[in-house]
Amino acid sequence: MTHHVLETPITEETVRALRVGDTVTLRGTLFGIRDATLIAMFDRGRRTRFDLRGHAVIHTAPNVRKVPPSERHPAGYEPVCIGTTTSDRMERFTRPLMEREGVRLIIGKGGLREHSAAAFRDLGGAYLAIVGGTAALETTWITAIEDVDLDDLHPESLWRFAIGDFGPLLVAMDAHGGSLYREVQAEVAARRAAVLARLGVA
Amino acid sequence: MTLMTRTGVEPLRIRPEEIEEAAKLLYIRALKILPEDVKEGFARLDATETDARARAILATMIENIGVAERTDNLLCQDTGIPIFNVFIGRHVELDGWALKQALRRGVERATREHPLRSSVVHPITRRNEQTSCGIRVPVIHIDFIEAERELRLEMIPKGSGSENGSFLEMLIPADGVAGIKRFVVDAAIRAGGKVCPPTILGVGVGGTSDLCMHLAKIAATRPLGSRCADPEGAALEEELTAAVNALGIGPQGLGGDSTAFAVHVEVAATHITMNPVAVNIQCHSARRASATFTPEGVRIGF
Numbered sequence: 001m002t003h004h005v006l007e008t009p010i011t012e013e014t015v016r017a018l019r020v021g022d023t024v025t026l027r028g029t030l031f032g033i034r035d036a037t038l039i040a041m042f043d044r045g046r047r048t049r050f051d052l053r054g055h056a057v058i059h060t061a062p063n064v065r066k067v068p069p070s071e072r073h074p075a076g077y078e079p080v081c082i083g084t085t086t087s088d089r090m091e092r093f094t095r096p097l098m099e100r101e102g103v104r105l106i107i108g109k110g111g112l113r114e115h116s117a118a119a120f121r122d123l124g125g126a127y128l129a130i131v132g133g134t135a136a137l138e139t140t141w142i143t144a145i146e147d148v149d150l151d152d153l154h155p156e157s158l159w160r161f162a163i164g165d166f167g168p169l170l171v172a173m174d175a176h177g178g179s180l181y182r183e184v185q186a187e188v189a190a191r192r193a194a195v196l197a198r199l200g201v202a
Numbered sequence: 203m204t205l206m207t208r209t210g211v212e213p214l215r216i217r218p219e220e221i222e223e224a225a226k227l228l229y230i231r232a233l234k235i236l237p238e239d240v241k242e243g244f245a246r247l248d249a250t251e252t253d254a255r256a257r258a259i260l261a262t263m264i265e266n267i268g269v270a271e272r273t274d275n276l277l278c279q280d281t282g283i284p285i286f287n288v289f290i291g292r293h294v295e296l297d298g299w300a301l302k303q304a305l306r307r308g309v310e311r312a313t314r315e316h317p318l319r320s321s322v323v324h325p326i327t328r329r330n331e332q333t334s335c336g337i338r339v340p341v342i343h344i345d346f347i348e349a350e351r352e353l354r355l356e357m358i359p360k361g362s363g364s365e366n367g368s369f370l371e372m373l374i375p376a377d378g379v380a381g382i383k384r385f386v387v388d389a390a391i392r393a394g395g396k397v398c399p400p401t402i403l404g405v406g407v408g409g410t411s412d413l414c415m416h417l418a419k420i421a422a423t424r425p426l427g428s429r430c431a432d433p434e435g436a437a438l439e440e441e442l443t444a445a446v447n448a449l450g451i452g453p454q455g456l457g458g459d460s461t462a463f464a465v466h467v468e469v470a471a472t473h474i475t476m477n478p479v480a481v482n483i484q485c486h487s488a489r490r491a492s493a494t495f496t497p498e499g500v501r502i503g504f
Binding site: 036060061062063064065066080081082083084085086088089109110111129131132133134135136137139140154155170172180181183184185187188189191192194195196198199200201202 | 255259262263265266269270273275276277278279280281316317318319320321328330332361362363366380383384387391394395396397398441442444445448449450451452453454455456457485486487
């Protein structure tokens with residue numbers, strides 16, 4: 001169980017050093033992405049002007065206040081509340097996001113499935129679990145909304161956040177095929193029969 | 203035409219502007235302050251959880267409740283689908299159509315004036331009007347209660363992570379109560395970490411297909427510590443709470459004892475050929491707020 005402090009973007013070597021159970025604090029830049037953004041990028045052929053190579057994306061759509069662009073709010077948006085959505089809906093976009101855009105880290109809640117685990121293993125990536133539903137806390141880790149692309153999808157735009165110490169996050173899926181979700185699901189499946197028996201269900 | 207009122211009793215009259223203000227206030231308040239019963243639920247889980255990782259996750263959730271209050275911020279970024287439950291007591295006079303419009307205006311104003319993320323889109327075009335409103339949204343349920351000169355307005359911003367954990371099965375009588383129990387256990391397993399556990403797992407038993415799912419929603423959004431009024435339903439609550447928490451799903455689906463604060467059950471009579479069961483889930487950010495209108499004024503609570 002190692003704690004890693006990573007400045008984004010990161011290399012394949014760095015991501016392969018992460019193991020499930022480790023913790024991570026991110027610094028630098030973080031990109032916000034979710035359902036409509038990914039559908040636009042990979043089902044409808046739209047491209048972003050952002051360079052995502054080696055970067056971390058977080059499954060989010062923020063609450064923001066529109067303000068005149070300034071040094072503090074260069075994109076014309078002030079953060080109000082930024083938090084994380086359920087990752088499972090974005091399962092099929094993990095591999096294309098890594099292959100086409102070069103993303104190395106996905107931050108989310110609730111976990112991803114086997115196709116993502118395979119993509120992390122094949123291409124060098126990891127899933128960092130945040131505690132879902134703790135957006136007030138998460139917002140304090142974000143220093144600014146630096147830029148925004150595909151904003152016609154608002155609030156499901158592609159956001160570029162400047163971050164302070166973002167975390168601690170839990171390495172829940174790693175580049176070696178490891179997945180805490182798979183481990184827990186196997187344990188749950190093993191307990192199911194005993195739980196049903198206690199309920200008198202044959 | 204004159205309204206039928208009890209002799210000598212002046213009815214409670216509520217203007218649409220008051221409803222609009224309350225709707226706006228409740229939407230924002232619900233997003234920021236968790237009810238006491240949910241905070242107590244966290245304290246209870248924190249005291250009994252045996253898994254170290256689960257305890258750390260619960261501690262972060264508890265910390266977040268404090269951060270939201272101190273920074274006057276939303277607990278969760280998901281502003282949800284706005285739901286209003288309107289309970290109209292006896293001798294209350296209002297314009298029902300105006301009430302519906304006022305609720306919608308309150309939601310639109312909260313979204314624009316706070317501002318809040320509009321999480322509501324057209325189901326086919328996926329177009330977001332940036333108002334948190336759309337066709338038949340906010341969802342409005344109207345019911346009548348016995349209380350004299352009282353109107354209770356409940357607001358629930360229902361998050362999507364947990365709402366996507368909704369399941370309905372039209373079981374048959376031969377499936378029995380065993381079928382109901384198996385369905386609930388399997389729904390909890392299927393939902394896993396996606397619904398942001400620890401949850402309030404709402405179960406509807408009986409009724410028609412639509413009523414059954416509505417019962418599950420009532421159950422999922424009931425205060426912690428409340429019991430099903432039907433003794434058979436209440437017994438099922440206890441059994442299923444223990445069962446779901448023995449699965450080991452844990453907070454965020456990362457393992458542990460704290461999968462659900464509670465399983466809540468609501469029941470309705472059903473047809474001789476039917477045995478419907480539904481599950482609707484409320485996430486750990488079990489948000490709700492209420493306003494009670496009486497002749498003395500408006501009381502804001504949960």
